[in-house]
Amino acid sequence: MKGLVLAGTRSGVGKTVATLATLTALDEAGYDPQPAKAGPDFIDPSHHEALTDRPSRTLDPWLEGEEGMRRTYWRGEGDVCVVEGVMGLYDGSKASTASVAEGLDLPVVLVVDAKAGMESVAATALGFAQYAERTGADIEVAGVLAQRAHGGRHADGIRDALPEELTYFGRIPPIPDLEIPDRHLGLHMGSETDLDRDALSTAAETIRVERLVEAAREPAAPPATDSTDATAPTAPGDRRVAVARDSAFCFAYPSVLDRLRAGATVETFSPVAGDPAPDADAVYLPGGYPELHAESLSRGGTLDGIARLAADGVPVYGECGGLMALSESLTTTDGDTYEMAGILPADVEMCERYQALDHVELAARTNAVTAAAGETLRGHEFHYSSASVAGDAAFAFDVVRGDGIDGERDGLTEYRTVGTYCHCHAESGAFDSLLTGSSE
The missing domain is CATH 3.40.50.880 (Class I glutamine amidotransferase (GATase) domain)
Known part of the structure; x- marks a missing residue:
């Protein structure tokens, strides 16, 4: 199963909505998407599951170890795995989105809030890509998905400003029906707040699905299941x-x-x-x-x-x-x-x-x-x-x-x-x- 990571430039940039729109775009293009979440979280995955009717897999090298993280990834099903990041790409004391992308060798699609920017979106993306090079992290920032971006001149300006090595993967238009209410601990659960499916379909229309699928990669398979696998299937007993x-x-x-x-x-x-x-x-x-x-x-x-x-x-x-x-x-x-x-x-x-x-x-x-x-x-x-x-x-x-x-x-x-x-x-x-x- 090929996969990619949707990473934010910061918290609150709209990663969950971008992930749900991407899952919708893949499904409507005839692909079978598998959702996943970087880092410890129960709320964002509940929205993934409500949309796809499939459990969203938690990927965290601190919780699971790198081999355990790969096992968890490969328990997913489908054609393309979309991993929603946590906070900003490089943020996290023990497990960041970057560490998940690097541990699984998945490309990063950077979700950038374009509400008040155009060429600056390209500058932000280039900075995130060069930061990986500077730190020696083995991370590929493949391109940009522009959140809250209008069409026409706005979208064209973002695309044209990107350097050749960064792909424009489309945009999520500003749609009021794609706002998820929140409370303590975070957003409302997916079972409580079902986003408007027509609004998600509208957002999906401006995502370049084939470019995303081309960029996605298949991570290495985990070692063969053995007795050290804490979640290896066993024959259910009488318990x-x-x-x-x-x-x-x-x-x-x-x-x-x-x-x-x-x-x-x-x-x-x-x-x-x-x-x-x-x-x-x-x-x-x-x-x-x-x-x-x-x-x-x-x-x-x-x-x-x-x-x-x-x-x-x-x-x-x-x-x-x-x-x-x-x-x-x-x-x-x-x-x-x-x-x-x-x-x-x-x-x-x-x-x-x-x-x-x-x-x-x-x-x-x-x-x-x-x-x-x-x-x-x-x-x-x-x-x-x-x-x-x-x-x-x-x-x-x-x-x-x-x-x-x-x-x-x-x-x-x-x-x-x-x-x-x-x-x-x-x-x-x-x-x-x-x-x-x-x-x-």
């Missing part, structure tokens, strides 16, 4: 894993779900709808927006059922929003406090500003649901809540990188339950014990 999947628990990497389905029977349930806690061998509560559904979660009864499972020794693993739901209480920004599952000795409160945003590395203090003593896990954290924990609280992890729950520790644990602010990727091995019961 049953329950996964919360609704608008409160919607942040789960496709590779995590692939891994769980490869080794167990996965049963999804909705705590927001008040579904009974499934009779399962393990429970996974991903991150999401429990703060937007706190009243339903408090009254629905599902969390009470999970608390009973936890007390009976069933492994329960909660990430970020899952941690919040497993705690004693959750206080929203309106000042309303709701009882949660009450498994973990913490009270969680939503804040006006984000409390952590970084790649994370955790070292296991003792044997726990997600790692054996001494093992490390990698993931990322991004949350607007803070947790006040009891003085005698037990933690599963020391924080090597990141903030965790209290700056030094993460992974509140009780019974065989762990709640952490860290979102882990399957390539870290964090989910294997849910399949094998090795923490028992």
Whole structure:
């Protein structure tokens, strides 16, 4: 599968809209597009999936390692993979769009906001290409996709100003219906805000699809799957894993779900709808927006059922929003406090500003649901809540990188339950014990 990276000059330049328009253009030209996202993100990929009805693959050398990143890429399907970048091309302390493009040897198409520029668009693109040469990065900036560019003289001026080595891949016209509303943590999810398909088709008409396909390259295949592949398909056993999947628990990497389905029977349930806690061998509560559904979660009864499972020794693993739901209480920004599952000795409160945003590395203090003593896990954290924990609280992890729950520790644990602010990727091995019961 050939691929390319749509990289921004900065955050907020319109990469998500450009990616959705490019996916639409490929589809309408008869190609089968596969979406992907550079760096840790759940929101932008939700828009990719809503459009293509195909999981968007997360590509991050910190979360997955370079071989794991290549495995994740090749789990995609289709003719052309379109990778949406993160922030600006070179931005990122541990995993930048540039590192993803270099690790996979994919060409970069630079998304430049052309709303108030013409020749300056070409100068910006040339500067980004020359910066790669200056730093010694093995990155090819193949050309430009002009965001918010009008046609006629505006588009012609941008194209004509580009040097010969940079291709003009077209433009995204300024269309009001292509604005995605946002809130804390970022844009609204794709399931909540379905962009106007006619507007995307209009934007797709001014993208030079064949030039993009010609520029795309096929990265090297990953090493043959072996026992070191944390997400290698295995024969599903008798184990049953329950996964919360609704608008409160919607942040789960496709590779995590692939891994769980490869080794167990996965049963999804909705705590927001008040579904009974499934009779399962393990429970996974991903991150999401429990703060937007706190009243339903408090009254629905599902969390009470999970608390009973936890007390009976069933492994329960909660990430970020899952941690919040497993705690004693959750206080929203309106000042309303709701009882949660009450498994973990913490009270969680939503804040006006984000409390952590970084790649994370955790070292296991003792044997726990997600790692054996001494093992490390990698993931990322991004949350607007803070947790006040009891003085005698037990933690599963020391924080090597990141903030965790209290700056030094993460992974509140009780019974065989762990709640952490860290979102882990399957390539870290964090989910294997849910399949094998090795923490028992």
